[in-house]
Amino acid sequence: MNRRYENTGTRRVDEIKIPVPYGTIAGKWYGPRDVRPILCLHGWLDNCGSFDRLIPLLPSDRSYLAIDLPGHGRTTRIPAGTTYSMMDYMTLVLYIMRRYKWNRVSLLAHSMAANVAFIFAALNPQYVDLLICLDELDPLSYGTDRIVQVVSNNLDKVADLHLRESNNQAAAEPPAYEYEIMVEKQCRATAGSITKQVAPHLLQRMITPSAHQAGKYFFNGDGRIRYLTIPGWSNTIYFELAERIAMPFLAIKANESPFRESKERFDGMVEVLRKVNPNFEVAFVAANHHAHLTQPELVAPIIRDFLNKHSITAEQTSMSKF
Incomplete structure (x- = not known):
């Protein structure tokens, strides 16, 4: 563990480094050191600093581990000649779980990372005991023409x-x-x-x-x-994946942030989740896409209430491993 730390209010925050085969994953650990943290994942082109103002407003008896996803912040770049994909971020979640011997994981994710967390929870519901998605749910679904355009351009670049x-x-x-x-x-x-x-x-x-x-x-x-390579699966696949998400699930949508596809698409996904998951909640805040950073006082009470209603699996962990 990197021993540098800062005080955020009365809560100590440690800068941490998690070893990976190509270097280290950088991040910040908030709260108690001896329990499994809620893993916080930031949006595309952001970094773990996006949680700086939110986490201090969340329950202090919980731990929070906010990381810089590969390609962002202070995390080591992936090797030359390789590319980034959302599926690799899902693998990273599993890697962190297995490295530190967590049986379950709790996820708090924003934007692109909310897409990652949504799919991860659907593919591995046995591993996820709690899911919070900020401003987005599942990724965009592309038709053939759009897939050809995006993938061809990305390959070229x-x-x-x-x-x-x-x-x-x-x-x-x-x-x-x-x-x-x-x-x-x-x-x-x-x-x-x-x-x-x-x-x-x-x-x-x-x-x-x-x-x-x-x-x-x-x-x-x-x-x-x-x-970044995203799955680009069909709406049918995403809606069927949603039916597999049975753990407590909170979605917070910012009213001043545009819908990725359409309001009808978002409402349809919410309808499916409400139907299959009695522990699903959706809330709206009068703010923009980065509400958790710009106006955390609007977002934090909703998350606090949700966390107070749903306990997470108690697991010991050791900060000496970070």
Whole structure:
């Protein structure tokens, strides 16, 4: 475990490193060290800093482990010549469980990671004792034309990135900017979902000081993550998968965030989940896509009530392993 820590209110927060074959998964551990944590997974192009303002408002008797998914934050990049996929993130959840000998896992996930958690819970309901999805449920479903367009484009872009790596072109330092400009860029990249006030929570894990230009920074993200492979299965498959999710399940939708496909599609999924799962709940907040970061005071009470209603499997764990 990395011994550096910070105090968030009265709660200690440890920076942790989890060994993986190609390096380490970076993250933050909040709360008691001797019980299994709720595993917190961030959205696409974010990092575990997106939970900085939410977790301190959640029950203090629980533990929370927020990680930087591969391709994000301070986690080691995957090897050169490989690509990122949502299925690999599901494998990572299993890897963490098995490395630390957890029999079950509790998941709190936002956006893209909510897609990951949804599918993981459907494929492995025996492993998941609690599921919370923020602003999204299942991934987009693509028709043939869209699959051809997206996959063909991604193959082309990733091949170019691999070529740059093989020619050592990727080793050059990216463009660097003053910090205030980095904040503005981050806000624009999220179409205003991130505000200037909260952007530093993400930027602290996604920028690096320039070695050549004093007072300037560059984004340290892996360009390959922009071409993340998603399943792209049909609506029929996702609706059938939903019928397998029987554990306590909370979905929180931000009213000011657009639906990924349509409101009708979202409502249809909610209807299925309500029909098959008596422990499914859905709540709405008057906020945007990053509500858990920009307005955690709206999101936290809903999660607190849900957690207080549903206990999770008590399992001992050891912080010495992190």
